[in-house]
Amino acid sequence: MTVKNTLEFVELEQVYDLLAQAIDKVGKDNEALFLGKLCITLAHRVGELDSVKDSIRIAAKQF
């Protein structure tokens, strides 16, 4: 699907760092919970169901 309003790559680089640091900070036992909370929060804010569904599909591709 075509996606409007994606982040600039430099912004995505910042997210990459922030995510890595947050995963380290919450610790191994909490990383799944943290990512679950993050995903549902992002989904709420994105406000486009198809975009969210497609993102879940992309992330699950290799498993």
Added chain:
Amino acid sequence: MRPADRGELDSLYFDYSVFPFRRAPELDGSEVCHPVIIAGAGPVGLIAALALAQQGIASVVLERKNTVNDGSRAICVSRYSFETLQQLGAVAPFLAKGLGWTKGRCYYRDQLIYRLEMPHSEHERFLPMYNIQQQFIEQYLIDKAAAYPDLIDLRWQSAVLDVHNESDGVALSIGTPEGDYTLRGQYLLAADGARSTVRELLGLRLQGDNLPGNYVIADVRMLHDFPTERRSFFESSGNPDATVLVHRQPDNIWRVDWQILPQDDPQEAVREETVRKRVQAILEMIGHSGEWELEWWSIYTANTLCLEDYRHGRVFFIGDSAHIVPIFGVRGLNNGIADAVNAAWKLAYVLKGCAADTLLDSYSPERRGATLDVFRNAGKSSRFMTPPTRGYALMRKAVLELALTEEFTRPFADPRQVQPYTYQQSLLTTADVDGALFNAGPAPGAALLNHRLGEDDYLLDHIGTGFTVLHFSDQNALSEDIANLFAALREFDPQLEILRINVTPYDGSEDGRVLVGTAGNIRAGYDGVDGSLYLVRPDRHVAGRWKSADAGQVIAAMQRVLGGA
């Protein structure tokens, strides 16, 4: 189950009547064919008997036991069910005893995360929900059945041993303390519960899913100061691993439900000592430090199971015999009551010769549709209350943790309480051709909405026991067309109740009762203008509505319901 030192019916608050066996005429050679036989004198069977009696149809109600339910069991009765009880003329003791409620609270790790507010307005006579123990429900319905000595023949200690579904009727073999007999009837309503004997005898099986998760429900008596609200607790200090529910019931009885984990042994979970320990921990968590007495407990599984077809020849399955639903959302009893009413008026109209046999074909699609709707909602609730997999467990924890600080995940904690089902898809329902012209009011298939007309006066107080017409008019005199329409509708249903919603007070007794249209602004509630009409079935569901009624359309809608008769 009850504490070891008390008998099965030794309740702290309810005096069980023992109903005697009375010798049935069939034991002495009677071969009467009864219009309707009802298997089971639980709430669903009794409501069916009352709904039939109100239509003048006699029934024999068979009950294996000699008393009412052994425990409080189904305790939440919905507004829609109260409206049914009102229509049956049976609501008074329920209102006097039941504890009404509109609110709930949901806690995560002992912190309040969600306030449940059920829909309510000044136009409602009844609250969204009432808590009352099933023994009282059954007792009050048995008391009401006594008002129809010629129409309701309630036979205790009478077990169904065999069922023959024949082309022109049913033949049952009944076992009693004084021997067996054959009982014949035109139709059989199987209201004999989740372990239905009739269902088993006919070789039918429930289909669907056994959802994971067992719950223990326990009643305790205690003086505990908290309003009548539904309280649910996730990961509470009183039971960190599983969900807890707390409900208030009449007579200082409190219902405590808790989930048993899949790895726990159900036998161990219902041992008296185990139950007492759990209850003690949960009561400490809700801040009750005083005395309490254990009254009764039971166990149940959250299933979504139903029959493929609720009708098999002349046998109709109503209530738990047709469907088993999870407890969350209180749909078991309330849907059973709706089944009973749906089956009863249709049977009555066919037996009275007011409708074609084909009317009976609508029972299963309408009520099975309601069950499948329940499954959709209850399935969601169950997956939240009892996460079936690691993924569900993780996501539930994620939204509950977020709910501590964020608004947007709090609705996940909503229990999705029962809502009356709409028969929009039913073949009996006339398409809403004027739908775009109505800005308010119930659409075809939906249940009538109550509306406050004045002090202690509501719309549903006025509806009939048969079909009801709501006719909105600016003129006191009826046009010839409308007068002819009313006469034609009365040909279909002599019980027809016509409610004329006029602008000015007017004594129109010869052509229907008049409600003053300005009262409580009911015109706005139903978006009725001069000439608008709602045609309402005996079960309060709208068969059709028209912004400006045309006699031909209304008669066609009536024919659609009653068939070629």
